[in-house]
Amino acid sequence: MRLSTRSLLPATALAATSALLTGCFAGAESATGDQGDGERVRLAMMQPPRSGLSPLTDDAFKLSRWSTAETLVKLDADGNAVPALATKWRQSGRTWTFEIRDGVTFHDGTKLDAQAVVRSLTRAAGAAPKPRILDGVEVTTKAVDADTVTVTTAAEDPLVPQRLSSPQLSILAAKAYRGKSVNPLDAGTGPFELTKVNGTSSASLDRYDGYWGGKAKAPGIDVRFVPDGTARAAALRSGEADIVEAVPVSQAALLDEDLITEVPMPRTNTLYLNTGKGAFKDASLRAAAREAIDAKSIVEGVYEGRADVAQGLLGPALPWAAELRTPVQRAKAGKADGETVTIGTFTDRAELPEVAATLQQQLQKAGFKVKLDIREYANIEADMLAGAFDAFILSRATVLDSGDPAAYLYSDFASDGSFNIPQLADTKVDAAVTKAGETRTGETRRKAIIAAEAAVLGTDAAVPMLHERVIQGDAAGVVGAAHDPRERELVTADTYVK
The missing domain is CATH 3.90.76.10 (Dipeptide-binding Protein; Domain 1)
Structure with missing residues (x-):
């Protein structure tokens, strides 16, 4: 097992977090009374439902990960x-x-x-x-x-x-x-039927024996929503949960390596540089910032090696990107000469404030004077989109909901993009991202997407630093749990507990 650079969790804290889960899964049994086909899968999830499990919201991804709702x-x-x-x-x-x-x-x-x-x-x-x-x-x-x-x-x-x-x-x-909201109870087509939801605390699913794709191997799923990452990790250590999603980096080193799987995610930790005003309106200073960043030290220090150094905006979750990528021409770096810049980020992702502190040191070493503005995401998003910062650190999903990066490239870097944090207005970038979005799917579209990525990188409006991994915990008896970089699958018809 790797040694963590962080202090180990005290025994009292372990006991307390384990207690949060004790009894959560106790006594769970199929509403159908079905026994003898293995154990029900006990699942500890990170985020509770935000919209009553409506499939028209982000809660849809829970329904998908439980294999209860399906798409065309x-x-x-x-x-x-x-x-x-x-x-x-x-x-x-x-x-x-x-x-x-x-x-x-x-x-x-x-x-x-x-x-x-x-x-x-x-x-x-x-x-x-x-x-x-x-x-x-x-x-x-x-x-x-x-x-x-x-x-x-x-x-x-x-x-x-x-x-x-x-x-x-x-x-x-x-x-x-039938109502104003969409209620997925007993309404899906997947191998598991959603039978009960207890607000933001738990949910239960039973095997649906009439599933068109064949009978699921597990008799059901018992879900608990556990926002605290330490408590989720403790549930795996104590045997209170069979599958635990999103184990924090700080807890991964405390778990048996055989119980965790790291999956490259289509999510890139990027430093967006404001091209519209301030110091980074100057392309040579954007280049100076890019050259000052040591992404490897961030991966090793903040993420404890559990991330991948970025070579571009698109990472190893999209393996074809590296195969098609070619060198990018960029501006030459100028001298910072004491230029003052403000970097913004948010606290919702635990690693980002640490990334900001590391970047502050790196940019100061290159001659910049750096201020940090760190808040909760809800309190900083409006300023971020308005271009209030010289730079902003964001962990950004690069394939959004379609599994295709073209929409992300357009929204983040087109002149009229709805998520244009760097305030970029570049005709070459606009043409490239538009072409990528209009090209038919397949190899031709992928090449157009990589050309659009190159156009963006050539402006230094965004400096990709690392690609995150999702760390999933599976107990020793779990068979067939999905490890999906898009986070659409988790418990499938083939998942069961010995």
């Missing part, structure tokens, strides 16, 4: 669309036609058909706010016959199948839509 399309490891509730599809201009899988029933026993798909996708398209994956996209869904639907967009969109893979576009039974 899934993504393979390379981000390509593959069949799920739809078996095949074809494009004709602005319209895509999808064939619906036969023999699928919802957990309430009703049948999946074209009208059910239209109902779910129409509700999502008309939601306020819309699911992120439909931001700026007009979608109309119609039933052609009982087994066929068409999805039409206002402009031709090569990414429609990938968009439909988003957990926020899950297909649910009619009963889910």
Whole structure:
């Protein structure tokens, strides 16, 4: 086991955090009374539901990770669309036609058909706010016959199948839509049926024996929401949980290495430099900041080696990026000469304030005078987007909901991008990110995405430092838990506890 540079957790703290979980999973049994097919999977999750598990919000990813709600399309490891509730599809201009899988029933026993798909996708398209994956996209869904639907967009969109893979576009039974909010209880099509939700504390799922893809190996799942990372790690050590998501870096070294898995995430820790005003309006000073950053020391010191030094904006979770990337031409570095800059970041991700402190030292060594402004994300986002800082440190998901980086590159670096922290206005970047978004999926699109990445990196508006890993804990008896860099899968039909 690796030794941690941090102090070990006192025994009293271990006892206290373990006590938080003691009894949480005790006495859990399937509502169906099914026994004899192994143990129920006890799952400790990081974030409690924010919107009553509505699939139109980020809570959709919980439904996906529990294998209770499903979409028309899934993504393979390379981000390509593959069949799920739809078996095949074809494009004709602005319209895509999808064939619906036969023999699928919802957990309430009703049948999946074209009208059910239209109902779910129409509700999502008309939601306020819309699911992120439909931001700026007009979608109309119609039933052609009982087994066929068409999805039409206002402009031709090569990414429609990938968009439909988003957990926020899950297909649910009619009963889910009877109220103002969407209720996923007993309404999905997955191998596990959501049977009970206790607010923000717990949830229960039972195996759905009528699942179209075959009977799940575990009789059910018992979920507890444990926001405290120390308590989640303690639950794995004490045997109170079988699977623990998002083990903090500070706790990983205290666990048996055989129980943890590090998965490269499509998430990059990046220093955004304000190109619109202040010191970093000068390209040579942006270059000086880039050259001053020692990402390796941040990975080793702050992340204890549990991250990957960035070579670009897109990391090892997208292996094709490294294969296509070529050297980027950048401006020559100037001299800081005591220029004062303010770096902002937030406390919600525990490592970011430490990253900020390390960067402060590195930039000061290069001749900058550096001030830090660190707050909770909710209290700093508006200033960040308004360009109030000379630089901002952000841990940013680079594939968003479609599994495709083009939308991220546009939102973060196009002149009219909705998340343009560096206030970048560069015609070459605009052209490159627009082309990437319009190119058909496959190798040609990937090359266009890498060209767009190169255009961004050439401006030094963003300095990618490291790619994060998600650390997942699986008890010794767990078999078949998913280790998904997109965090869409966790417990699947093949997961069980010996």
